Structures are given as C-alpha cells and as structure tokens.
Amino acid sequence: MQGCSIERPCVYASRHPIETGRLMTKTSLSLDTSPAIYVEHLRKEYGSKVAVQDLSLQVERGEVFGFLGPNGAGKTTTIKMLNGLVRPTSGRLSVLGRPLGDREAKKRIGFLPELFRFHEWMRAEEFLDFHGSLYGLSRGERKQRIPEALKLVGLEGRSRSRLRTFSKGMLQRIGIAQAVLADPLLVFLDEPTSALDPLGRRDVRDIIRTLQERGVTVFLNSHLLGEVEAVCDRVAIIKDGEVAALGPKAGLLGGEHVVEVWVTDMPERLLHEVRRRYRVVGAEARGQGQARGPAPTGGRAPVAVNTECRLSLHLSNGEAPALVELLVGGGARVHEVTPRQRSLEDLFVDVVQVGGDR
Amino acid sequence: MGGALILARFTFREAIRKKMVIWVLVLSAIFVGLYAYGFSSLRSNYLERVADGQEPPFGFAVFAGVMTVLGFYTVNFLSGVMAIFASVGSVAAEVDAGTFHAIVPKPVSRWEIVLGKWLGYALMLAAYVSLMCLSVLLVARYIGGYTPPNRVAGSALVVLVSLVLLSLTVLGSTFFSSLTNGIIVFMLYGVALMGGVVEQIGEFLQNDTLTSIGVGTSLVIPSDAVWRTASYLLQQSGGFSIQAIQTPFTASSNPSNAMLVYAVFYAAGALGLSTWVFGRRDL
C-alpha cells in the first residue's frame, strides 16, 4: 500500500471522520488518477464487538471490485464507513482521492444500501427526483436522467407508481437507479441482487457491465459468487474483518486447478500419501475391501483399500502426470482424472474454511 | 444550505402525502366552527341579559377578551401537540426504517438533513398557527365585535411555543425511539403546564417555594412561560383591566422578557444539539 501525499491524499483523521477539507487537490475528480478507494488499517468496533478488524485495500479507477466474505465478516460495515454512515474507530480512508465526507466526491458516488428501504409514499419518478436533487442535479438534468435511469433498470413503465406498490425486486431496481442517477464515478452495490429473480440478476450483471464500459468503478459486495465471478476484475475475500485473499480474479483463480479424481481399489496408505502431498479439498471414500490380485508393492499381506474413492484436489500447472503416476504406482485403479478451472466458490470455501467455521 | 431546503420541501410533501395536513385542517375547521358558535351564543346570551335588565358586572369586552384568550390558548395547545407528534420520529423513524442509508451518503451534510426537517415542520407550524390565530381574531372581531391588543406579538409567541416544543422533540428523536421520545416530551410538556399554574399560585400567595418550582420547570421547558407572556400581551388593554378574571389558562403577571430570550436560545440550542448528536451517530 502506498502512503499519503499531496497527490494521493488518502486523508482521514480517525477521530473526526465527518470533517472535510484537509489536503484537497484541485484536480477534477474525473481526471484524478488517485485510487477510487483507499483503505488502510480500517477498524470498527461496536462497543466490545469488533465488526472490522484491520482492513487495508485499494481499488483502482474503472475496476469492478468484488468484495466477498461470509455473513458477518464486516462487508456492510466497511461499505457504510466508506459512505459516511458509520464512523471508523481508527484507520485511514479516502474515496475518489478525497477525504471522507468531501462534497465533490459525494456528488460522484452512487450507493445501493443493503436494506434498500426507501420512502414508500413516493412515486418512482418522484423518488428519483428527490435523490437527484440531493445530488445537486438541476431540474433539466433530472428531467433527462430520470427516464434514462428508469430504463436502465427496466422500470420505465412504472414511473408513476408508488414505491409502496413495488415488490422487493422492484425496490432493489429503483435503488440501483438512484445509485447511478448522477453519472457516478464510483458505485457501491451492497448485495444488489439479494431480492432479484434470475432474470433480475442477469439484468444487474448487464448494468454492471454497462457501468464498466463507461469506466465507472464498481464496488460490489455479494455472496452470489457466480455473479461476482462473471463481472469482477479483482476480488477481495474478507474474513473476521480482515482481508484473507486479494488479487485479480485471474490471478486468484488461475495457476491452480482443481482436479477431480475417481479411483477404485485405493489403498488407505496411498490416500494418506495423496493427502500429504496435495491439497485435498474433497474426499469421499466408500467400501473397505482388500486389494484384488497381488499387491504391486510386494508379496505382503492383503492391504486395506477403499473400493471406490472420489477426490478433489488442488494442482499447480503441470502436476497432473505426477499425480497419476503416484496413484497407479500405489496400486489404485484410475478411472477418471478431470481437471477443471478453479471457481470463485472453491477459492471462497478454501479461504473461509481455513481455521474452521466461525 | 441547499440540502436543508430540499429536506424541508420533502418534509412538507411527506406531511401532505401521509394525509397529516388534510386531517389537521379538517379538525381545525371543526374547532373554528365550534368556537364561532360558542362565541356567538355567548354574545346573544349577553345581549339577552342586557335586554332583560340583568346587566352583568362587566362589559361584553371582558367576556370577549377571555374568549379570545381561550381561543388562543386552544391554538397554542393544538399546535404544541402537533409539533410534538409530527416530529416525534423525525430522526428516529428514519433511522429505524433505514431510509437514511440512501440519503446521508448524498452530498448533503448531516446538519442540513436535521435542519431541513426542522425547517419543514417549523414552516408548517408557523403557517398553521398564523392561520388559526387569524381565524380566532376574525371570529372575535366579526362575531364578538372585539379586537385584542398585541395581536401580532401574541401570535408570534404562540409560534415560538411550538418551535420550542419542535426543537425539543427533534432533539429527543436523535436519542430515543419515536414512542419513547413522544412519551418523554409529552410528559415534559405536561410538567410545564403544571409548573405554570404552580408559579402563578405561588405569585398569588407570595409563596417563594412554589414560584421557584414554576421557574425551574420553565427553565427545563419554557413553552408555558412563553404562552403566559402571549396571554398577558393579549389581555393588556389601555383603558381597563380584564385580568381580574383568573383562569389557569390566562396570565396575570408578565413573565420576564429574559424568559423569552431564554426560550429562543433554548429552541436554537436544542436544534444545534440535535445536529451535533446526529452528526456523530452510526446509522
């Protein structure tokens, strides 16, 4: 992580997070190349409960950043701190190169809250008009952008409906419309698809791609890993309020493969050996038996074997032949060795399960 | 500051949409109707007595004066209750509902949000009190043929009463849930009414303990002290005094101007404190 300087003002004084105006650069926000989000040693305690332990990360301009973690890991709390809803206990952070609470930065930030509760007596267009005016959009700008935003989220026919009559999925859509209304440079989406059906999820994926094409930075917090995998450039997995894995999606997922192995007559000892040499993430052994035929290791007593054994294990590139040799040499009958690309889910389970469940 | 105006407008629209405005106006129209009816029957009763030769000991202006102050008192009470109940959840309800999550990250300051909501309610209350005071004055004039002194000052002080209560309620709303806040502020309001009566009795009996209790409650919540000044002003006639007639709602002695200044600072201070508390709160 880089330190702070005038050009890179990751400013934030932990005791006075709401105050603004220190070390402001005069570059316009959209030309500024400072990180879209900069977080260093961020911590939040609610009384004695630590919600975010010690979080450091940086999101570059134009990135779609996936922010993952199990329930209660501190994702929402982090997003709330980045949006000035919650005061950090300590740490530094800046958004769009500006200190927290900076008005110019806030004009270019969109946020879909996790609970997406809105004033339900409003009509859809009235709701967007209210939020547009909070963004400081002129009447003319609002007139132009509200229909665009409604169209983007597929609610163009419902502009006169009251939010009270909206389903949860529609509320989530109007929440997204509100977040992208002011031509943002940075958009936070906290579980944007939690209330959506599969079609809605696909729509959100398309919206994120549209934003990505426009160069908008998207900070996406979702537990739907397929979704994150489909759209994100970089991913952080957090656990217990700390970053447990961080990197480009390709880097995190590539390099290693998951190999599914189906063998029979797998000697117990060989299974131990495989477990010792490789990172086994799944093993399913059925039926104890004795080796058929002479054991290849020599003429000793019959060996205990698993009649059927399915394994998933992590392999680096080029390790597959050695694995097959080991299995065959150990007396197992190999039926299938299927490599597949590691999915985000594998990574997630892997990272989050280290040290057991919470 | 622009943000505060947006929130003020929002608050006003919310009150209209939630049908608060319409019901307040309907019930107030009923009140004005009853008041006018009462006033006119008082007048015909008085005239009947005069015709029968049983002229009451006071002129009609005395009765009309008391009726007018009672009318103002009712407006004062209604607007006070309205100030409390309209704003009881101004912050708390939005926090509980989570609606602030989409508003606070916008380019508006937190103090603008609180100030804007306060402003929205304050303007509605000021408009309401003005309308109602005007109705009372029109009834007094066209039915009772009576016009009290210090009409503008008296009405302005009734507005001040509602602003004191509004600020206190908004402050409470940054700490407590709507229900708790409503109960607390309403109890304080009741205590202030009691305190006012106690203070007047204390003054009448020249009992310092009672007077101090009254002054103490006025410091905790100066709504009733301001009302008593309004009441005093509305009865202050040059030629004769109608203050011979004592009711718990009217004032015989002029509370100090210091109390009015205190009330203004109290309202501003409570509002300032609520922006400060809300500014530091986790949402």
Ligand SMILES: Nc1ncnc2c1ncn2[C@@H]1O[C@H](COP(=O)(O)OP(=O)(O)O)[C@@H](O)[C@H]1O
């Ligand atoms: N207002 C609060 N008071 C106390 N604890 C909280 C509060 N908000 C969140 N927490 C706790 O902080 C932890 C992180 O919560 P959160 O950020 O919502 O997690 P996530 O969004 O990753 O599921 C949880 O253990 C939660 O119980």
Ligand SMILES: [Mg+2]
């Ligand atoms: Mg969450």
